[in-house]
Amino acid sequence: MKLVPLGDKVIIKQLQAEETTKSGIVLPGQAKEKPQQAEVIAVGPGGMVDGKEVTMQVKVGDKVIFSKYSGTEVKIGEEELIIVKQGEILAIVE
Amino acid sequence: MKLVPLGDKVIIKQLQAEETTKSGIVLPGQAKEKPQQAEVIAVGPGGMVDGKEVTMQVKVGDKVIFSKYSGTEVKIGEEELIIVKQGEILAIVE
Amino acid sequence: MKLVPLGDKVIIKQLQAEETTKSGIVLPGQAKEKPQQAEVIAVGPGGMVDGKEVTMQVKVGDKVIFSKYSGTEVKIGEEELIIVKQGEILAIVE
Amino acid sequence: MKLVPLGDKVIIKQLQAEETTKSGIVLPGQAKEKPQQAEVIAVGPGGMVDGKEVTMQVKVGDKVIFSKYSGTEVKIGEEELIIVKQGEILAIVE
Amino acid sequence: MKLVPLGDKVIIKQLQAEETTKSGIVLPGQAKEKPQQAEVIAVGPGGMVDGKEVTMQVKVGDKVIFSKYSGTEVKIGEEELIIVKQGEILAIVE
Amino acid sequence: MKLVPLGDKVIIKQLQAEETTKSGIVLPGQAKEKPQQAEVIAVGPGGMVDGKEVTMQVKVGDKVIFSKYSGTEVKIGEEELIIVKQGEILAIVE
Amino acid sequence: MKLVPLGDKVIIKQLQAEETTKSGIVLPGQAKEKPQQAEVIAVGPGGMVDGKEVTMQVKVGDKVIFSKYSGTEVKIGEEELIIVKQGEILAIVE
Numbered sequence: 001m002k003l004v005p006l007g008d009k010v011i012i013k014q015l016q017a018e019e020t021t022k023s024g025i026v027l028p029g030q031a032k033e034k035p036q037q038a039e040v041i042a043v044g045p046g047g048m049v050d051g052k053e054v055t056m057q058v059k060v061g062d063k064v065i066f067s068k069y070s071g072t073e074v075k076i077g078e079e080e081l082i083i084v085k086q087g088e089i090l091a092i093v094e
Numbered sequence: 095m096k097l098v099p100l101g102d103k104v105i106i107k108q109l110q111a112e113e114t115t116k117s118g119i120v121l122p123g124q125a126k127e128k129p130q131q132a133e134v135i136a137v138g139p140g141g142m143v144d145g146k147e148v149t150m151q152v153k154v155g156d157k158v159i160f161s162k163y164s165g166t167e168v169k170i171g172e173e174e175l176i177i178v179k180q181g182e183i184l185a186i187v188e
Numbered sequence: 189m190k191l192v193p194l195g196d197k198v199i200i201k202q203l204q205a206e207e208t209t210k211s212g213i214v215l216p217g218q219a220k221e222k223p224q225q226a227e228v229i230a231v232g233p234g235g236m237v238d239g240k241e242v243t244m245q246v247k248v249g250d251k252v253i254f255s256k257y258s259g260t261e262v263k264i265g266e267e268e269l270i271i272v273k274q275g276e277i278l279a280i281v282e
Numbered sequence: 283m284k285l286v287p288l289g290d291k292v293i294i295k296q297l298q299a300e301e302t303t304k305s306g307i308v309l310p311g312q313a314k315e316k317p318q319q320a321e322v323i324a325v326g327p328g329g330m331v332d333g334k335e336v337t338m339q340v341k342v343g344d345k346v347i348f349s350k351y352s353g354t355e356v357k358i359g360e361e362e363l364i365i366v367k368q369g370e371i372l373a374i375v376e
Numbered sequence: 377m378k379l380v381p382l383g384d385k386v387i388i389k390q391l392q393a394e395e396t397t398k399s400g401i402v403l404p405g406q407a408k409e410k411p412q413q414a415e416v417i418a419v420g421p422g423g424m425v426d427g428k429e430v431t432m433q434v435k436v437g438d439k440v441i442f443s444k445y446s447g448t449e450v451k452i453g454e455e456e457l458i459i460v461k462q463g464e465i466l467a468i469v470e
Numbered sequence: 471m472k473l474v475p476l477g478d479k480v481i482i483k484q485l486q487a488e489e490t491t492k493s494g495i496v497l498p499g500q501a502k503e504k505p506q507q508a509e510v511i512a513v514g515p516g517g518m519v520d521g522k523e524v525t526m527q528v529k530v531g532d533k534v535i536f537s538k539y540s541g542t543e544v545k546i547g548e549e550e551l552i553i554v555k556q557g558e559i560l561a562i563v564e
Numbered sequence: 565m566k567l568v569p570l571g572d573k574v575i576i577k578q579l580q581a582e583e584t585t586k587s588g589i590v591l592p593g594q595a596k597e598k599p600q601q602a603e604v605i606a607v608g609p610g611g612m613v614d615g616k617e618v619t620m621q622v623k624v625g626d627k628v629i630f631s632k633y634s635g636t637e638v639k640i641g642e643e644e645l646i647i648v649k650q651g652e653i654l655a656i657v658e
Contacts, residue, residue: 003159005185006151036638042185050181051146052615057570065567065647067636072161072184074130083159083184087614090636090647091569091606097253099279100245136279144275145240166255166278168224177253177278190376191347194339197372230373238369239334260349260372262318271347271372284470285441288433291466324467332463333428354443354466356412365441365466379535381561382527418561426557427522448537448560450506459535459560473629473655476621481655512655520651521616542631542654544600553629553654 001076005044008054008086012038012066013079036065037093041081056086063093095170099138102148102180106132106160107173130159131187135175150180157187189264193232196242196274200226200254201267224253225281229269244274251281283358287326290336290368294320294348295361318347319375323363338368345375377452381420384430384462388414388442389455412441413469417457432462439469471546475514478524478556482508482536483549506538507563511551526556533563565640569608572618572650576602576630577643600629601657605645620650627657 003011015037039061046056058064071084099105109131133155140150152158165178193199203225227249234244246252259272287293297319321343328338340346353366379387391413415437422432434440447460473481485507509531516526528534541554567575579601603625610620622628635648 002188003185004188006183007181009184011185036636044185048147048149053612055612065638065640072130074159074184076159076187087571089570090573090638091567091575091608093640094566094568096282097279098282100277101275103278105279138279142241142243166224168253168278170253170281191373192376193373194371195369199373232373236335236337260318262347262372264347264375285467286470287467288465289463293467326467330429330431354412356441356466358441358469378564379561380564382559383557385560387561420561424523424525448506450535450560452535452563472658474658475655476653477651479654514655518617518619542600544629544654546629546657 003042003076003081005042005083007044007049008046008056009044009083010040010056010058010086010089011042012064012071012082012084012089013041014038014082015063036068038064038066038082040064044086046086054086058086058089058092064089065091065093097136097170097175099136099177101138101143102140102150103138103177104134104150104152104180104183105136106158106165106176106178106183107135108132108176109157130162132158132160132176134158138180140180148180152180152183152186158183159185159187191230191264191269193230193271195232195237196234196244197232197271198228198244198246198274198277199230200252200259200270200272200277201229202226202270203251224256226252226254226270228252232274234274242274246274246277246280252277253279253281285324285358285363287324287365289326289331290328290338291326291365292322292338292340292368292371293324294346294353294364294366294371295323296320296364297345318350320346320348320364322346326368328368336368340368340371340374346371347373347375379418379452379457381418381459383420383425384422384432385420385459386416386432386434386462386465387418388440388447388458388460388465389417390414390458391439412444414440414442414458416440420462422462430462434462434465434468440465441467441469473512473546473551475512475553477514477519478516478526479514479553480510480526480528480556480559481512482534482541482552482554482559483511484508484552485533506535508534508536508552510534514556516556524556528556528559528562534559535561535563567606567640567645569606569647571608571613572610572620573608573647574604574620574622574650574653575606576628576635576646576648576653577605578602578646579627600632602628602630602646604628608650610650618650622650622653622656628653629655629657 005011040058043056046054066084067088067090070088071082074081097105134152137150140148160178161182161184164182165176168175191199228246231244234242254272255276255278258276259270262269285293322340325338328336348366349370349372352370353364356363381387416434419432422430442460443464443466446464447458450457475481510528513526516524536554537558537560540558541552544551569575604622607620610618630648631652631654634652635646638645
């Protein structure tokens with residue numbers, strides 16, 4: 001199953017946070033605040049969105065920082081994805 | 095009875111979720127959170143909407159992901175439908 | 189008495205819902221949630237509305253689906269009417 | 283004293299409602315919800331209002347339906363008037 | 377001290393209300409709801425305001441009706457003045 | 471240290487209010503509501519701000535009336551300053 | 565790891581406040597209200613943002629005053645950064 005975002009929408013998947021305690025034990029990230037880093041899974045075509053021309057600036061595979069509280073969470077099969085507008089992506093991590 | 099949406103409106107019908115328990119029993123989806131997948135039933139003509147030119151990008155039969163909390167639920171005869179603006183459709187499922 | 193709506197206003201009259209119980213008795217619709225179907229009674233001229241050109245797409249006699257919670261209810265003589273903007277009409281029923 | 287409305291403002295005066303009981307006694311309308319019918323007392327010149335060209339479509343003497351909760355009530359001498367924007371007038375009663 | 381309003385701002389001074397009781401005693405207006413009539417004290421130059429061309433339509437000395445709850449009250453020396461946008465002035469009293 | 475405001479921002483410094491009691495004792499203004507008069511300390515370049523052309527109309531040294539509740543208070547060293555948009559300045563005191 | 569902001573976004577890092585008590589002891593700034601001064605770490609390309617042309621006016625290394633309550637805090641490794649829109653930067657400190 002493939003998701004094709006409309007307009008300026010971007011589908012991202014949150015990166016799992018891991019934390020190593022001082023003793024070296026790796027704790028999975030569930031109990032902590034979710035990181036705001038994600039990987040871009042699919043990118044809309046841009047174009048005329050709400051009367052404004054939007055050029056897409058992210059591409060599939062980009063690691064991005066996105067705005068907490070933004071976007072719509074969707075569960076596709078087993079995967080939890082987030083669909084955001086490109087304007088809610090704050091920065092690309094290189 | 096046929097519904098003809100105005101402007102950038104799209105009529106969608108939510109897809110029923112089914113869940114198979116580990117023992118193999120299929121449970122109908124009512125008691126769970128409604129899935130955000132729907133099938134497009136009818137598509138408005140687009141054109142000038144609220145002073146902005148809108149080109150329709152979905153077509154009848156498309157499976158789509160839509161934004162939870164958006165749209166107006168209408169009951170036409172026995173059918174429960176949702177009328178959303180195209181901008182509230184996030185992605186097409188292919 | 190005749191009502192002439194201004195701009196993009198449309199005057200509609202809610203259709204009465206009827207429900208047939210399994211035993212065949214028809215119950216009038218008052219006690220239920222009001223249906224969102226209405227008949228168009230009068231249509232404004234459109235034109236420049238709030239700085240945007242609006243072309244009217246509904247006509248007198250159309251059966252329409254309108255957005256719950258929208259519009260202004262007015263009582264003219266014995267008749268209860270609703271005045272909505274055309275943008276609050278979601279679809280035409282054919 | 284004469285009131286000259288600015289821009290797209292219209293000065294209206296609410297019409298008194300009367301109700302005849304079944305026994306034929308006419309009750310004055312104070313205790314009931316105020317009717318939304320009014321008579322136009324003065325009309326602004328229209329023109330550029332908030333960056334948008336407005337053409338006035340109502341004239342002095344018109345009976346109009348206006349949007350409940352809109353407008354500013356002013357008391358000029360003994361008269362209670364309401365100043366609304368033309369866009370808050372829904373329809374003309376002919 | 378002279379106040380020069382910027383843009384579409386207008387400085388007005390509320391007119392005092394007086395009320396004559398039935399016995400003929402004149403009561404000063406403090407304890408009553410403030411009247412919405414004011415005199416124009418100074419008028420901004422208009423021009424480009426928030427991206428929109430504004431032409432000033434009131435002049436110093438005009439008696440005006442203004443929108444309750446609008447404007448900023450300022451105390452300059454002993455005088456209590458109100459600074460409103462021209463759009464918050466509803467009508468000129470002639 | 472010098473502050474250079476961006477866009478339509480203006481840096482102002484509130485004027486201290488002093489009050490002379492009837493006995494002639496001057497009380498410093500802390501316990502009273504702060505006056506809305508300020509002196510302009512620095513003025514942004516104007517230009518394209520949020521898609522709109524802004525021409526600056528105040529200059530360093532101007533005494534101005536500003537809108538209560540507007541602006542951001544900043545403490546630079548010992549000085550308490552307020553950064554407002556020019557649109558939040560209501561009038562120049564001459 | 566390098567952050568590349570999109571559009572009109574600017575990545576800033578809050579400057580630590582230090583306070584010297586009268587006895588000369590330096591107290592680290594944690595317990596106090598955070599200062600609104602920050603250093604610019606990375607600057608987006610500007611261009612068309614939300615339908616409006618934005619020219620970037622800050623550069624990496626600038627000390628800036630930013631609007632309290634604005635921006636999104638992100639933690640990248642050990643560093644706590646804030647991503648703001650350029651419009652939320654009030655002034656450059658020279």
